[in-house]
Amino acid sequence: MIKRVIIGLVIILILGFLVFQGTGKAEPKKKVFDRSIRYKTNSYKPYDIKFAFDEFSKISKKGFVINDEKPDYVNKLFQSENSVFVVCSPYFLPNNQETAELLDFVNRGNNIYLSAFTLAPVFLDTLLNLKEKAVFYNQWPPVPNAEDSTAIIWNGADSIPKTFSYPGLGVSFYNEGYLEESDTLEVLSYDQKGGYGLVSIPFGKGRVFIQTRPMTMTNYFLMHKSNHEYLGLILDNIGAKNRKIIWDEFYRRHPLSRPDYDVSKPGDSYFMELVNQNPPLQWAVYTFLFGLGLFVLIHSRRIQRPIPVITDVKNTSYDFTKALAGLYWLKQDNKNISEKIASQFFDHLQTKYRIYPKDFDLNNAAKIARKTGRNESEVQEIIGQLAFLEQNETIDKKWLIKFYKDIHKFSKS
Numbered sequence: 001m002i003k004r005v006i007i008g009l010v011i012i013l014i015l016g017f018l019v020f021q022g023t024g025k026a027e028p029k030k031k032v033f034d035r036s037i038r039y040k041t042n043s044y045k046p047y048d049i050k051f052a053f054d055e056f057s058k059i060s061k062k063g064f065v066i067n068d069e070k071p072d073y074v075n076k077l078f079q080s081e082n083s084v085f086v087v088c089s090p091y092f093l094p095n096n097q098e099t100a101e102l103l104d105f106v107n108r109g110n111n112i113y114l115s116a117f118t119l120a121p122v123f124l125d126t127l128l129n130l131k132e133k134a135v136f137y138n139q140w141p142p143v144p145n146a147e148d149s150t151a152i153i154w155n156g157a158d159s160i161p162k163t164f165s166y167p168g169l170g171v172s173f174y175n176e177g178y179l180e181e182s183d184t185l186e187v188l189s190y191d192q193k194g195g196y197g198l199v200s201i202p203f204g205k206g207r208v209f210i211q212t213r214p215m216t217m218t219n220y221f222l223m224h225k226s227n228h229e230y231l232g233l234i235l236d237n238i239g240a241k242n243r244k245i246i247w248d249e250f251y252r253r254h255p256l257s258r259p260d261y262d263v264s265k266p267g268d269s270y271f272m273e274l275v276n277q278n279p280p281l282q283w284a285v286y287t288f289l290f291g292l293g294l295f296v297l298i299h300s301r302r303i304q305r306p307i308p309v310i311t312d313v314k315n316t317s318y319d320f321t322k323a324l325a326g327l328y329w330l331k332q333d334n335k336n337i338s339e340k341i342a343s344q345f346f347d348h349l350q351t352k353y354r355i356y357p358k359d360f361d362l363n364n365a366a367k368i369a370r371k372t373g374r375n376e377s378e379v380q381e382i383i384g385q386l387a388f389l390e391q392n393e394t395i396d397k398k399w400l401i402k403f404y405k406d407i408h409k410f411s412k413s
Contacts, residue, residue, distance in 0.1 A: 039090050046220035062244040071101050083244040084111040089252040090140040092116040099123045107204030113238050115211035117142050128182050137174040144169040151192040166224040173212035334395035345407050
């Protein structure tokens with residue numbers, strides 16, 4: 001009897017506490033200005049970019065699509081024409097192959113708009129044809145400037161200069177010095193100290209637009225007074241209205257370079273980022289990991305059958321290669337052998353010096369000689385041999401041996 005009374009009193013106290021919590025008026029929480037820079041597309045927090053994302057998604061007459069796959073020859077989005085690839089992300093880290101594919105995309109008449117805090121050096125090297133390799137600057141998370149304000153002056157040739165400012169954070173762009181080496185650079189906007197804002201660089205039939213002040217894409221900047229007009233000027237210049245817009249999510253989800261760069265402070269993976277944004281999913285993942293660990297701990301001592309010893313498989317790749325190479329030599333297929341030597345030579349130039357086959361001609365002989373450290377006469381000799389190889393269907397053995405020695409000397413010295 002006493003036990004039931006105690007249980008009833010406990011239940012009444014719990015219900016009373018819940019009713020009090022539901023009806024009691026809590027003091028309103030004081031709103032605090034969120035100064036965290038996240039650069040996310042799904043939030044209207046001050047330093048996210050949902051406003052810019054919404055504007056890009058609805059302006060194009062040709063359509064808007066989100067790309068979350070690697071930009072290579074398999075990705076049909078980058079085989080299209082009359083498009084603009086938009087990257088508004090903390091980091092833009094394409095590797096050599098992706099850089100070549102993206103610049104080929106621009107060369108065919110498409111545009112790229114980049115607004116990122118961290119840029120891959122290989123992209124700047126190839127785009128600007130730098131004499132010395134660019135240095136990697138990891139600017140994420142960004143370090144705001146001492147001055148808590150930003151002002152951008154539009155300098156477009158087709159409009160009157162106009163200043164756009166806001167009292168928010170500013171972030172410096174460490175790659176600005178490399179942009180100055182471009183002879184064809186067009187400055188569309190600059191800051192109050194004369195530094196670059198939005199720049200345009202022609203490449204083939206298209207253009208690459210680099211926003212050196214990515215904070216101007218944030219909700220705070222664009223929704224402050226009439227600053228949305230700045231985004232309108234950008235959209236006009238990149239041709240967003242009459243081009244198909246490809247919005248990037250691939251590089252946003254890949255904060256780690258693949259595979260050439262050393263990021264001093266790598267970001268979280270996309271999976272963990274998604275988990276941390278959803279508390280129920282977070283608990284589910286942690287519970288699963290705990291259960292998995294418990295299962296392994298309990299069954300770690302179970303009896304296992306002896307694992308049979310399997311002899312190592314002999315690697316016959318080298319013998320196969322020797323046999324295949326000897327087959328070409330026995331058939332005296334000198335033309336085919338020479339073409340394979342030339343193909344390996346071009347691969348060596350592209351990997352080590354970023355010199356592409358289309359640029360290896362007499363017009364660029366002096367530039368190639370400086371970049372490779374060879375004599376210009378050696379470069380001209382190789383170019384002449386490659387031209388001879390392309391023009392002749394039959395190659396004699398003596399010419400093949402000399403061609404091999406010249407290529408080997410050029411590659412190894």
